[in-house]
Amino acid sequence: MPEKLKQARARTEKLRALIHHHDYLYYVLDAPEISDAAYDSLFQELRRLEKEHPELVTPESPTQRVSGAPVAAFGVVQHPVPLLSLGNVFNHDELIAWQERISRLVPGEELDYVCELKYDGLAVALVYENGVFARGATRGDGEQGEDVTPNLRTIKSIPLRLNGDPPQADVPPRFEVRGEVYFPKQEFERLNAERAERGEPLYANPRNTAAGSLRQLDPRVTASRPLNIYVYALGWAEGFAPATHWEVLEWLAALGFRTSSLNRWAGSLDKVEDFYKEWLEKHEDLPYGTDGIVVKVNSLDVQRHLGVVGREPRWSVAYKFPAEQAVTRLLDIGINVGRTGSLNPFAILEPVQVSGVTVKMATLHNEDDIRRKDLRIGDLVVVQRAGEVVPQVLRPVIEARTGSERPFEMPKTCPVCGGEVVRPEGEAMARCTNSTCPAQLLELVSHFVGRAGMDVEGVGYALVQQLIKTGLVTNVADIFFLTREDLLRLERMGEKSAQNVLSSIEASRHRPLHRVIAALGIRHVGSETAEALARYFGVIDKLASASLEELTAVADVGPVVAQSIFTWFQQESNRRVVQKLKEGGVRMESRGIGTGPEALGTQLPWSGLEFVVTGRLESMSRGQAEARIKAMGGKATESLTRRTSYLVVGADPGSKMDRARQLETHTVDEAEFLRLLREAEQQTGAG
Ligand code: IVH
Numbered sequence: 001m002p003e004k005l006k007q008a009r010a011r012t013e014k015l016r017a018l019i020h021h022h023d024y025l026y027y028v029l030d031a032p033e034i035s036d037a038a039y040d041s042l043f044q045e046l047r048r049l050e051k052e053h054p055e056l057v058t059p060e061s062p063t064q065r066v067s068g069a070p071v072a073a074f075g076v077v078q079h080p081v082p083l084l085s086l087g088n089v090f091n092h093d094e095l096i097a098w099q100e101r102i103s104r105l106v107p108g109e110e111l112d113y114v115c116e117l118k119y120d121g122l123a124v125a126l127v128y129e130n131g132v133f134a135r136g137a138t139r140g141d142g143e144q145g146e147d148v149t150p151n152l153r154t155i156k157s158i159p160l161r162l163n164g165d166p167p168q169a170d171v172p173p174r175f176e177v178r179g180e181v182y183f184p185k186q187e188f189e190r191l192n193a194e195r196a197e198r199g200e201p202l203y204a205n206p207r208n209t210a211a212g213s214l215r216q217l218d219p220r221v222t223a224s225r226p227l228n229i230y231v232y233a234l235g236w237a238e239g240f241a242p243a244t245h246w247e248v249l250e251w252l253a254a255l256g257f258r259t260s261s262l263n264r265w266a267g268s269l270d271k272v273e274d275f276y277k278e279w280l281e282k283h284e285d286l287p288y289g290t291d292g293i294v295v296k297v298n299s300l301d302v303q304r305h306l307g308v309v310g311r312e313p314r315w316s317v318a319y320k321f322p323a324e325q326a327v328t329r330l331l332d333i334g335i336n337v338g339r340t341g342s343l344n345p346f347a348i349l350e351p352v353q354v355s356g357v358t359v360k361m362a363t364l365h366n367e368d369d370i371r372r373k374d375l376r377i378g379d380l381v382v383v384q385r386a387g388e389v390v391p392q393v394l395r396p397v398i399e400a401r402t403g404s405e406r407p408f409e410m411p412k413t414c415p416v417c418g419g420e421v422v423r424p425e426g427e428a429m430a431r432c433t434n435s436t437c438p439a440q441l442l443e444l445v446s447h448f449v450g451r452a453g454m455d456v457e458g459v460g461y462a463l464v465q466q467l468i469k470t471g472l473v474t475n476v477a478d479i480f481f482l483t484r485e486d487l488l489r490l491e492r493m494g495e496k497s498a499q500n501v502l503s504s505i506e507a508s509r510h511r512p513l514h515r516v517i518a519a520l521g522i523r524h525v526g527s528e529t530a531e532a533l534a535r536y537f538g539v540i541d542k543l544a545s546a547s548l549e550e551l552t553a554v555a556d557v558g559p560v561v562a563q564s565i566f567t568w569f570q571q572e573s574n575r576r577v578v579q580k581l582k583e584g585g586v587r588m589e590s591r592g593i594g595t596g597p598e599a600l601g602t603q604l605p606w607s608g609l610e611f612v613v614t615g616r617l618e619s620m621s622r623g624q625a626e627a628r629i630k631a632m633g634g635k636a637t638e639s640l641t642r643r644t645s646y647l648v649v650g651a652d653p654g655s656k657m658d659r660a661r662q663l664e665t666h667t668v669d670e671a672e673f674l675r676l677l678r679e680a681e682q683q684t685g686a687g
Pocket of ligand 1: 083084085086116117118119120121122123139180232233294313316318
């Protein structure tokens, strides 16, 4: 090896060890020893050396946390030792009953315990091979999880290699640790505040957001989320036989895993109760969500002896914190008007503290829900926050009624525009019938410019609000007539932002027809139906003048949807909007002419055919297969029905095969599917 390379190798190894050490101090122990700037310069030096000598890059190098291309789907991981769930207890008596039950199974044994917090996130299993992080998976159903290794690698407190240089000789060659990945509370609030600012829907709670973040197909997205982990168990280990759980936790910490400093050994059940009481008081102050404590029998021998019933170990139990509730006054019931005119009632509450946040509002779902709970304006009510952002009203305190409370009446006219309100039979929601209602307009225009619609970047809720308030936008088409001068008159709008907005609007003029149709906000017409309509009619005018029969002829469109589309295009105001969109330069046709009645059969080879893909294909991802089916005019669906024309069967197909036999569906293997696909693509000139 040339001298220069030798030196570079020695230096990269040294740098990696240093960075690993400082990562450990910073992310695991929360006790950094060097400045960010000093750390950065180590990192930059390593980056530079690896760039000069790519042959020196190793998978566990700290520069390789975010690496690898997005995947089409996650692989399945079989857990050699299943990940269990936990039984719950809710009070001291139930805790004692649990102890009595297990004590009978190990007579004469003095039990001691380990107390941990029950983190509110999702369980993962991390496999280490020869001291290096090899593979990580979600819990899944406990038996099988998803391989999310590239995403887990982005979590800085997960060691890519174990502590010690070289890693300790007595470490088992292969072992699996388990822990909980979570989304810190404060970062969650911040993320939601940003989403609210942009007019995007809010995430429900940190737990779902952690799961969603970890299940991203692109690891760069996961890397942008502030996920963290507490490790709490050893799944299995080759040639390692610790005696107690406490010993396991200490061992894991020594190897560099992030274990909680709040874990506590308890010599008796009274000590367990003390731990519970302490954290019942203080758990809201922790920077992550917890919903109780976990009690584990310390001796691993006793654990094995006690064993598992169903999916729950006898040797451990979750002692849950009660969901936080508070009593406050229901001052009034307000109404929000949604995009489709739905009137959504919400509770206006006397401000009260629940789980550390001030609650002033709560959801009330719909009229029937309010009746069922017999909520009356002026009632004292019990509100509860169980992880969600928006709390719920559980029930009124009937004993506290004075007689001055009054029942809720859904308004007969829209609180925003005064339009007539109707509640169609069989529906839970009352609706404002005036399609020019300003509240509907705000929701409608936001939808129109949003991701599910024309995707006009940089035009969010707040800007739409301003545009409507200033009268610049009175219908969705007005967007395409905005000028630089119009925009510059708005608050907080500079030359540069105005330019950006105008160029996003310009880009959106060229969106395909199905996006325009989806953007119009016709009830029951989501992106899939919009795609089917665009494919069938090809140009907006044909769709606009289609009869009910013609509409129902489109695959995917039933009588209710057809009626909704028909009525929408009957309305004069809507026709004017379509006309104006055209005048505003919006492209209103598909590339082809459509597969509708005149063109049917001649346009695209697979029109009218429905495909279901099951199992794994070797030559392409499921998404790619579906895209190519659609490009040939076919429909790719999830579920097998009598209408399914072909079932494409990849590797490990699963239960769909049984159903296919029942329905006598025509099945093709991958090779046959590829042949058909090539044939179709050649016909259209796409191949
Ligand atoms: S131990 C013994 N320890 O709770 C089998 N689990 O309800 C359970 N959890 O899937 C694993 N904090 O996601 C354990 N300190 C902790 C935990 C914990 C949270 C979760 C874990 C598990 C679920 C079971």
